Amino acid sequence: MHILLTNDDGIDAPGIISLVNVLTPIAKVTVVAPDRERSASGHAITFHKPLRVEEVRLNAEGGGKGWAVNGTPSDCVKLAVKALLSHPPDLIVSGINRGPNLGTDVLYSGTVSAAIEGILFGITSIAVSLATFTEGSFATAAQVTKTLIGQIWDRSLPPHTLLNVNIPPLPRHKLRGIRVARLGFREYKNIFEERRDPRGRVYYWLGGQVVDCAKESEDIDIGAVKKGYVSVTPVHFDLTNYALLKEVKTWGLSL
Amino acid sequence: MHILLTNDDGIDAPGIISLVNVLTPIAKVTVVAPDRERSASGHAITFHKPLRVEEVRLNAEGGGKGWAVNGTPSDCVKLAVKALLSHPPDLIVSGINRGPNLGTDVLYSGTVSAAIEGILFGITSIAVSLATFTEGSFATAAQVTKTLIGQIWDRSLPPHTLLNVNIPPLPRHKLRGIRVARLGFREYKNIFEERRDPRGRVYYWLGGQVVDCAKESEDIDIGAVKKGYVSVTPVHFDLTNYALLKEVKTWGLSL
Numbered sequence: 270m271h272i273l274l275t276n277d278d279g280i281d282a283p284g285i286i287s288l289v290n291v292l293t294p295i296a297k298v299t300v301v302a303p304d305r306e307r308s309a310s311g312h313a314i315t316f317h318k319p320l321r322v323e324e325v326r327l328n329a330e331g332g333g334k335g336w337a338v339n340g341t342p343s344d345c346v347k348l349a350v351k352a353l354l355s356h357p358p359d360l361i362v363s364g365i366n367r368g369p370n371l372g373t374d375v376l377y378s379g380t381v382s383a384a385i386e387g388i389l390f391g392i393t394s395i396a397v398s399l400a401t402f403t404e405g406s407f408a409t410a411a412q413v414t415k416t417l418i419g420q421i422w423d424r425s426l427p428p429h430t431l432l433n434v435n436i437p438p439l440p441r442h443k444l445r446g447i448r449v450a451r452l453g454f455r456e457y458k459n460i461f462e463e464r465r466d467p468r469g470r471v472y473y474w475l476g477g478q479v480v481d482c483a484k485e486s487e488d489i490d491i492g493a494v495k496k497g498y499v500s501v502t503p504v505h506f507d508l509t510n511y512a513l514l515k516e517v518k519t520w521g522l523s524l
Numbered sequence: 525m526h527i528l529l530t531n532d533d534g535i536d537a538p539g540i541i542s543l544v545n546v547l548t549p550i551a552k553v554t555v556v557a558p559d560r561e562r563s564a565s566g567h568a569i570t571f572h573k574p575l576r577v578e579e580v581r582l583n584a585e586g587g588g589k590g591w592a593v594n595g596t597p598s599d600c601v602k603l604a605v606k607a608l609l610s611h612p613p614d615l616i617v618s619g620i621n622r623g624p625n626l627g628t629d630v631l632y633s634g635t636v637s638a639a640i641e642g643i644l645f646g647i648t649s650i651a652v653s654l655a656t657f658t659e660g661s662f663a664t665a666a667q668v669t670k671t672l673i674g675q676i677w678d679r680s681l682p683p684h685t686l687l688n689v690n691i692p693p694l695p696r697h698k699l700r701g702i703r704v705a706r707l708g709f710r711e712y713k714n715i716f717e718e719r720r721d722p723r724g725r726v727y728y729w730l731g732g733q734v735v736d737c738a739k740e741s742e743d744i745d746i747g748a749v750k751k752g753y754v755s756v757t758p759v760h761f762d763l764t765n766y767a768l769l770k771e772v773k774t775w776g777l778s779l
Contacts, residue, residue: 311598319728319729452762460602506631513685514704
C-alpha cells in the first residue's frame with residue numbers, strides 16, 4: 270500500500286511526523302506537505318504564483334525525506350498526484366492536525382480540504398485531527414489512525430470516500446471507542462477583538478470562543494469527542510442542498 | 525431591505541460595482557469586500573495577522589462608500605456581521621464573480637464561501653458569477669441578479685438558504701431562462717505546467733483546462749449554463765455524506 274501524507278500544520282509538525290513513524294513499517298509512505306503552517310486555509314489553491322517543491326529531511330524516527338511545497342494543503346495533493354508521483358497513491362492521510370476539525374469548522378480546515386482534494390481524484394482519503402490545541406499525544410493519535418486504516422482497508426470502499434476523524438486528547442486507555450457521527454454546528458462568540466495600534470488606528474483580531482452546546486449527542490461529531498469517543502464522519506464534496514432543490518423548482522423563477 | 529455586498533475579485537472589481545448600481549435604488553446597500561483580488565481563496569480565514577478596514581470611495585454611478593478589508597471574502601462577511609454593522613443585513617450577495625463557479629469548483633470559490641459564511645450566521649445569501657473570463661456584461665448579470673432577488677424575496681425562505689447563481693455571458697435576449705440545477709463535477713486536464721527558472725530550478729504553475737463533458741444535462745449547473753440558462757443551485761454547509769454514514773455504522777469500527 271502506498272500512502273500519501275499531507276497536512277496544514279507544515280512538514281515539520283509533530284502530527285505528520287508521528288504518522289510517518291507508525292505507517293512507515295506497514296506501507297510505502299510519501300510526504301508532500303506545506304513548507305510552513307497553513308491552518309485555516311480552507312480549500313484555497315495557488316493560482317497567482319508558481320509552486321516550488323523542495324526535498325527535505327524529515328524529523329522522523331527512521332529519517333527519510335519528504336517534499337515541502339510553498340502552497341496550501343490542496344496544492345500539495347494536486348501537485349503530488351498530478352506532477353510528483355508516477356502513480357496515484359492508494360490512500361491519502363491528511364494530518365494529524367493540531368486542534369479539532371469538527372462540525373461546520375471543517376469548512377475552514379486545510380486538513381479536511383486536502384482530503385477532499387484526494388477524493389476529487391477518486392483516491393480514498395482520511396483527515397485526522399487531535400482535538401486539542403494544548404496537551405495531547407500525537408503518538409497515541411497516530412496509533413489510533415493506524416488501527417483505523419487497518420480496519421478500513423479491509424472494506425470495499427466506495428469511490429470518493431473521505432473519513433474525517435477527530436481524536437480526543439486522552440491517554441489510550443481512556444478513549445471510550447469510536448462513534449460514527451454526522452457533522453455538527455460550531456458556533457462562536459466574541460469573534461473579533463478590536464484593538465488600536467500606537468497610531469490610534471483600529472484593527473481586528475479574529476478569534477472567538479466555541480459556544481458550548483450541552484445537548485450535543487454522540488451521534489454528532491462534537492458530542493462524540495466531548496464524551497471521549499473518536500469521531501468518524503464520512504464527508505463528501507457535493508454541497509447541493511437536495512431538499513431545497515426540490516422546493517426551489519416549484520418557485521417558478523423566471524427572467 | 526438591507527443588502528450586504530462582498531466578492532473575491534476585490535472592492536474595485538466591475539462585478540460588485542454593477543451590483544451597487546442596480547441595487548442602490550431598491551435597497552440600503554453596504555459594501556464590505558477584499559482590498560484586492562482573492563480568487564480561489566476557498567473558505568480561508570485570517571488568523572495569523574490582524575484585519576484592517578479602510579473606508580474607500582466606490583467607483584459606482586451614484587458614488588458612495590464601501591469598506592475595503594485586507595482579508596478573504598469569508599473574513600469580510602464575518603467582520604461586517606460581527607464588528608462593522610449594528611444589525612445583521614437581510615440579505616448577502618457575493619459577486620458578481622468574474623468567471624464561473626460551477627460544480628465541484630465551488631469548493632475553491634471565495635465568492636461561494638462568503639455566501640456560506642452568510643448562511644452560517646443564518647442570513648439568506650446569494651453567490652453570483654458571470655460564467656466567463658473574457659467578454660460578458662456585468663450590467664446584464666446585475667439586472668438578472670436584481671430580478672432574482674425580487675422573486676426570491678417574496679418567498680418565505682428557509683433559514684440557512686444559499687443560492688449559487690451562474691449567468692452565461694450572453695446578451696439579455698439570448699438568455700434562455702432559469703434552471704434550478706444540482707452541482708456537477710468539474711474535471712481538469714493538464715493541471716500543472718512545469719517550467720525551469722533561469723537558474724535551472726523547476727517550478728509549477730497551477731492551471732489546467734476543463735474536461736468537456738458533453739453529456740451534462742440541464743439538471744446539472746454546468747450543463748444548464750452551457751445551454752444558455754441561468755443556473756440556480758441551493759447550496760448548504762453540511763458536508764456529511766449521509767448515505768455512507770449509515771454504511772460506515774455497520775462496519776463495527778473499534779479501537
